[in-house]
Amino acid sequence: MSLGRQRWLGPAMFLPAVLYVVALVGVPFVLAFLYSVGDVKVGSVGYHFVGLANFKSVLQNPTFLRALRNSFVFTISSQILVLVGANILALALKSAFPGRRFVRFLILLPWVAPVSIGAIGWKWILDSLYSVINWVLIRAHLVNEFSPPMWLGEPALAMMSVILVHTWHMLPFATVIILAGWTAIPKDIPEAASVDGARFFRRLFQIELPMMLPIINVAVLFGVIFTFTDMTVVYILTRGGPYDTTQVLPSLAFFAGILGSDLAEGAAISLFLVPVLAIAAWLMLRTAHRAEVT
């Protein structure tokens, strides 16, 4: 009797949550695939299968190819910067010092503050006329007063700006995760090595970093997923411009699918996110599995 009740109690407690998530993640996920091989527009009724026509037209679009390339450039370059920066910063935050809590709060802000709001802050810092960076550069005689750099108005500079703002946003997240990894390393091993006279950097690269590798993996994988699928920074800073040179896959999907009302084309564009997501998820599962085993 009580065993029978036990048997349905479990599903009764977790099914509502599972159904909610299936309805609002699983169903639209499947719909995204269906849309991409159909002819759905905003307000259209009915559905006609059009095969790979959307993908074909998307792949012939130079803006799409640019966005595809940009997505990789943005993700890879910002994650390399994050990886280097976060490791240095985590190392600096590892030992106790006065004011550590305040510094931790301060460096965490870029991650915790809404990313759209951080980005609009940067838009002001990179303003075409009142940029504080230009003010400093002009005073230092590093740039011409009459043609200062247009941080968001020139393709190369706009790319760089978007990458750096992404780095700024993701760096705190990677730092606190790596920092947590440092505190989890067994203390006796590095100390034994230091008794042997192994110097700081040898110890760091030969003993500690290899032990840290799984945690660093986690930080990087989350970073890749969050950056690769983000459209907020690009949308706020440049709206994909100038001339679509900073467009990324998610922002292009938004412009085509929502603002351009072509849901099918938007869905086809955003589906190009899936392979990278799948690889990242697979790698993450492997890391999680290892963490469970040890």
Add this chain to the structure above:
Amino acid sequence: MIRLGTRARARSGKLVHGAVLLAFSVLLGFPFYWMVITSFKRGPDLYNLKNNPFIFNQMPTLEHLRLLFEETLFLRWLGNTLFAGILVVAITLVLAVPAAYALTRLTGRWGGRIGIAIFLTYLVPPTLLFIPLSRIVALLGLQDTLWSVIVVYPSFTIPFSIWLLMGFFKSIPRELEDAAMVDGLTRFQAFLKLVVPISVSGILTVVIFSFTLVTQEFVYALTFISSAAHQTVGVGVPIYLVRGDVYYWGSLMAACLIASLPIGFGYNLFLDRFIAGFTFGSVK
């Protein structure tokens, strides 16, 4: 090769340490300093290229704040965000807490697997789902209402919350509930009267996390809601505080500051638990 003495080496090490910390603090914190100084600067001071922008060249002013609160929809957006946040947190708790408990205690080996599957859905980004969801939202008759995001947001707060809570429930000794059930409570009563009360800190983590996500979200709110009055702060501030092409930087930066600092404090309190969630509990 010159070998530095131990003391000199320690001192130079300290210097490097301090310099690294200072450099990162400035790089990461500068936009927030910039928001503060812009919020209180008078217009003529703000828009004069001859002035040193790092300091107040004229008396600070509260004019931007007045404009923000009296002549924009900012308060409305804060209210919308609070309202949506509370409801999303409520939906998340009602669905995620029992689910996490069931998956740790009542489903045996399968619980862990379902848990991982649920966690994976957290990795499916809004930018992949927003196009079909915009149709689903329209189908439900929720387009251009705050309710669209209230219904959709739990789809990403629930997965991560279940994941966080599963880690938390695993650390509660089984014997506690077993003893209560010997005393005549049913499993569900033991969950409600025993497990939930001692899990307050885990549940609070979920509250903060879900609320933070509501304030941070941008893509869904931008897609589903088209009237300024129905927006949340995350979209209202960067999109609707700009009139035509005119940016009211003073008020805009004040709004940014007000919208980001409280979340920063809340998140900081529960940081260690979030990290445990993101790292699969492998560091604690």
